[in-house]
Amino acid sequence: MGEGLRLEKNGRLVEDFLPLKETNLDAVVEVGFKGLEKEKRQEYLKVFKVKPMVVGPRIRNLHTWFARRPCSTSRVLTLSSVASATTAHDVLLEAFGVGKGISVAARSYGSGLLFYAKPNRVSVEKIVNESVKKSPTEVTVLDPMAGGGSIPLESARLGFRTVAVEYNPVAYLILRAGVEFPAKYADSGLFEETLKASKEFVRKAREEIGRYYGEGAKRYIFARGVRCPFCNGLIPIQGVEPAVTKVPRLKQRFLKITYDKEEKSFSAQTTDKPMLSGTIAKRGNNIRCPYEGCGKWFQLRGQAKSGTTAFDQWFHDHAQLMGSVVEGFTPVTSEIEEKMLNLHIPLVKQVGNSFYSVWDDDAEKGKFVDSLRALSNELLELQNYIPLDEISSDNVWAGTARSKNLSKWYMLYNPRQLLAIAKLSKIVAETAEELASKNGEFGAAVATYLALALDKIIDYNTIATHWQGTGFKTGIAHTLRGESTLDFRKEYCEMGFLPPELSLGWALESDIAESGSITKTTGGVLPVLRFLCDEFKDANAKERVNVYLGDATQLSNILGLKNIDVINVDPPYFEQVIYSDRSEFFWAILRRALAPVLELLFKPNLKLTNWNWTSPTVPREREVVTYDKQDTQGRFSKFFKEFMNENSKVLKDDGVLTLWFTHPTAEAWHVVSESIYENKFVVPKVWPLQTEMKTRYKKQVNIIAQEMSLVIIGRKYPRQKLLEVSPQDVKNSVIENPLFKKVVEETVEDTRKIIIEANASPADTAALMFGTALSVASRFELPIGAKFSDLYDTAITAVVSKYVQPLIYKVLTETAPLKIDPTTSQKIEKHITQGMLTDPATRSYLTLWLISRVDLATAKIRQEPLGLHFDLVQTVGKLCGFGLDNLKQYELIQERTIDKAGKAYHPQFLEMLTLAGGKASLDKLKEVAPGTATILARSALTESGDPTTRAKTIKAKMSMASDRELASNAALAIILLETTRDQDLGYRITDKTKISGYFPGMDESEMARLIRELAIKTLTQLVF
Ligand SMILES: C[S@@+](CC[C@H](N)C(=O)[O-])C[C@H]1O[C@@H](n2cnc3c(N)ncnc32)[C@H](O)[C@@H]1O
């Protein structure tokens, strides 16, 4: 570290060093699902000396939670937050589980992952002792928004006293099940008891619901049946005809539906070969009736043009059917049976690797109908287990259900799904009651795992469960991943039940857990529970973990003042997931299945004042999220500030805050930065850490999506004063301040190294700029009356310019087609940097241009320009003070539609003058520096004569501009010309005659080289 960034006396390792390579590599394996690129496998083998365990029990198998973070990353962050900066790196790695730990794990499981490596207790003790003169149990680590529990779990495994707070009751149960219960009850036989209870659960379940399913049916695909408004023919709406799946390995995978015009009904057939059959014709939201003789068009979905759409009618009829049976106690007549079969059309089932028609199979249809009768007959006994609660109108995610007339949670199921859920819930509730009456909380703990397993399968059993025909292993997609609203497709999917190994048995995996070969898991609850219990056996961890249902914006009420050594927290990322909304779907089930033990599970640790376990909704009033990317209500901003304020209150003065955050928008970063600053945290470091599956944010243009979270380290250090800064003019006085400049330089240099080491994508790099600017700004005290945003914006400007500057130099001297000598390059670079510092348009445009055209790490010119993602353009634009709208207005950027998924943005240069569609008017272009630079570049390319003559002509034409202005625009033109491709020099295509006049008979790339050289030499004369 340089002078500007002296490490404080009690500095911690995390302010200076993290084993980024190891952590990120391991995290990719941990968060991935199956499949890992060959290169990654080899790299893993090389780094850890063991094969990566790609499939194995993970804590996510306990229950869905959204945005779970890797355990390895959580572990290393917590340990490095306690370890002093002087800790030897190899000792840290060993404590962390690299080396011996992971080898031992690999020996018992055949492959390894840091999650399975025990932290080395001796090394941990030693590090903690030497760093803070305490034993790990005397160090308290808090995660105030603990979610799925990676952070507290790893903190407890390291031996720290661990406190987890969550606002959400579903997460609270996951936390108790995933961290607290194993720590508390591993030695009392938690795993063994749960194993016993699980087997009993599966046995009873088979007895109770087995008969309603076909033997061996893994899953059913249901079509939604609608009636043609003209001929009343029954039409099974689905998107699976003609190929149920694209996986060639599967058999009988082609579906043909034949319509009988007399009966106004149809039959279905599956085969091994695609059959010539007419899938239903559609046009926009309309479809054509497939019955011969009718063939009329009508509206299937969308906003109804008149009356209701067929889809609306379907949902209406379904809600009515369910309502009349479940709440109206209407006895099931054959008419009702038929109504159900016409709405919920069991079309196809998968048995083993083959698909069979179910619609023409009376036995299968009979079982489905029986389930409706059973639901009706047993309604009284099942009353307490049917999720009768309203879908809250506050639940935005489920708004799509409400808008379709599905006003209560139970309406998200067909009768068989509902019957199964109610019966399974009843079994869990009865078990819970019995176990708790014998063993109190321990018994309730055992029941909790059963309830979590049940919750796992309801996710696969709704009328919104997607059939994902592209892959076999993930045949059923969750309804709860990715989409911002509950999404109903044409068809839906249901899980079979016989044998139970396919459903509940799969969710529990008792046999695999019992056998001990837990790496055979495909995602069950018990293998991971076994692992956790083994981990905590004889670990003296009984009292180590506390989980509270509480509000992180009121932490000090729960934890008092200054009791916490480390806060390691991963808060919601702005608008990305509304946890309350999605979890409510699960809460509706959990609260019934666990009803007899809810008080036992919640009461002792409940720290919320206006919510308790009897509530059908989950708390959302103070959830730290926003419902829109602009945070128009200021909700995120308000709560996040309160949250940071509470963090500051509960943290000791020498404590460490480790805050995970990332977001592509400037708005989010402003809120987070301001909250950190206002609560007096200094940010000595920001780390990029791999935390997502690669695909998560990659919906749109793929190359530039964010894959990392940034981890912001906060300390309560004193701030440095900046002399002679006037509150009215922070921006101008700070940017030239020598101390400020020095800190910018050192911080950017440091970040640059990290970017290369972590192999950050351009989008991650953009986010890192925000983080780096925060780090810079956080070190300085503002004069009274000055606004933080002025300081922060200045820091951003300085950071971006500083970051790009050496890149420009490297391009000019090393990677450009026409290399320029160092002295001249330096001069050119200086002009460009000056332009970037003072002119937002240059800053924004050039940054985007370089991201698109140059590899940021190596400065190599890209063969194919990178299309930029909307978020990235927005981010950089805002960051630089010249946004997308402005860029568009001057045609400095072009929007191209890639496919349905999204748009890509391409910064424009000569194209805007030459290519078809390039219609920017010269006068308009001259209003902004990048426009002027473009015009200059074109002149340099097309004027006649040698460079000196050309330069003179240009100067004469541009007589209005000052020399300085001309110089800086010429410098900009040079870097643009140096990073543009041959074919984009443009004139080759549209104005060939002029150039070929100079160089008759030359080939095109040679010509490009020459005209580029001429132009650059011309421009160089204008830079002085
Ligand atoms: C990004 S998630 C944490 C994920 C977690 N680190 C993991 O690995 O699973 C953020 C969590 O913050 C919780 N949260 C939101 N507002 C809260 C509040 N006011 N108090 C406590 N927790 C809150 C959400 O319920 C959510 O679980």
Ligand SMILES: [Zn+2]
């Ligand atoms: Zn018709």
